[in-house]
Amino acid sequence: MRKLIVVVAALALVAAACGGAGDEAGGGEGAAEQPFRIAVVAPSAINDLAFSQSIYDGLVAIQEEMGGPTKVELAVTDGTFVVEDAAAAIRDYAAQGYDLVIAHGSQYGTSLQEIAPDFPDVSFAWGTAGDTFGLPNVFAYEAASNQGGYVMGVMAAALSESGVVGIIGPIEVGDAKLYVDGFAAGVKAQDPTVDVTINYTGSFSDVALAAEAARAAIGAGADVLTGTAQMVVGAVGVAQEEGVLWFGTQADQTQLAPEIVVASQVYHWEVVLRDMIDLIQQGTLGGEAYVIDLANGGEEIAFNPGFDLPADVKQLGQDTIQGIIDGSIVVPAGG
């Protein structure tokens, strides 16, 4: 008898769970227009003030632009650094019939290549990357982070009094490498005598290591620092403590250290998301590779209004931005 009760209870729970999910998918809107459904899978937290936050902010901006949650439905799975977990989430969203499934992580490429052909009616987007695998329902998007890096490198060289600038990176790949190379190039272009110390800590997430790397750079004489990836919050903390200047990337990092953050390169993914959604609504589900850069407004240098930046350095920065946009300054793309 007891066993029967347990079995019935378990079945009831399962039924309730399925019923609940069914309600959500059906939606309260029996309205004529179905909302555009976007799902995103990201490797770190969407409030990491870096990589994953940038795509989330972009999606929220798009949602507002397009009329709010009734017009655009957003689903987020974050913290899936492990590729298997992300692949499961991507496949899940595709199976649930989302219009656009965004795989925001270069490590998700192989998984996407396997999953996309199984769902020809779902549009996928892969970032940061430039390869659409020749599949008709895959978009690719990346950031020319070397451009913003270059601009800030120029300003860093101009601001540095000690003549040493430090860069804290995670692993020398992809977006991180692009940014670091761009920044270093900017420093050298502005002032070849400035020393650039680059430290790839070997981890995207080890905050303690990033903090100690920042200390080591400061010990080597750096009075301006920059870095990329979500572990960088540790380095910013140390910069704040030691009164060293900071340039941020991927998101506006001003609030982490309002006194010493000079500027951040902010990604506005909505610039390319808009285009993707337009194409999807017209029936083209993929095949385009997008790049956000200074010219199309996808990258913006957000100056910290609370930081007292000398006017000539700010002008230097803005001139450099203009130079990159009109092509008179060519930023090296890594090497």
Add this chain to the structure above:
Amino acid sequence: MGEFFTSAVLVSTVASGLRLSTSYLFAAIGETFGQRSGVLNLGVDGIMLLGAFGAYYTVLNGGGLWLGMVVAITVGLVMGLAMAFTSVTLQAEQGISGIGFYLFGLGLSDLLFQKLVGTPLPIRGFPELRIPLLADLPVVGEMLFSHSIVVYAAFLLVPVGAFVLNRTTLGLKIRSVGENPEAADTLGVSVAGVRYFTVMTGSALAGLGGAALATELGIFQQNLTAGQGFIAVALVYFGAWRPVGVMAGSLLYGLVASVVLQLKTLGIIPRSASELAAMLPAVLTILALVVAVQRERQPAALTKPYERGA
């Protein structure tokens, strides 16, 4: 290479190594107590994360650092109680339940962080505490005696832990329960009681380790510890279940990581070798483990639940 061997660089490398070892040390000493009594707690990383968030949230809301530490310890005690209940009373498979606690801690700390905090704001940790006289010693003073109080506390745990384990009746009970619980039970020692005590103490220390990490870094983030708790468990094996050995392991790990960072900054390790170099702390610790573990064996009752008459 000569640049590395200057006094300034060596001092900051050692100081940095000590700072890096601190959170490992808290968690590992705590785990030593638990393991010595026969309970393996693989949930250390999750408990560290919950302790870290507890302390961070407390400080962020103006409660102050000391209250933050108390909150972290309390969180650790509660998690320890749950772990002890699962391992000792319910006699669950300890490795698996430990992983379960880890996942729980990882998820809950992130959930609370996202719901209660949202975008991270920085906090200030404990200020540097210079030990009078000793801090003024040349070289050694900067290296060892001008750290924050959490660093000193972690290293103080080593002699305290060693004393408790080796020179007190409590320590004797812990060790006997870990080696031969039947015999201990016959002599009137409460096996369950001792194990509850050690697991809860160990978890409290893990929570404190997480709090130390969060306050030293001045921030919280999803998965802030990035697996430190698991390294801490490995360090217990490395240290042959002795506090001094565990300290040696933590120092090895922290100092190697610090040396690698310094060499990268000075350009002595080229960028092409940077990932290989990042592996070094783990590789060296494994090598040392292989060498060291030949000599010591683990507590006989480790991971084995005890039931009277079973």
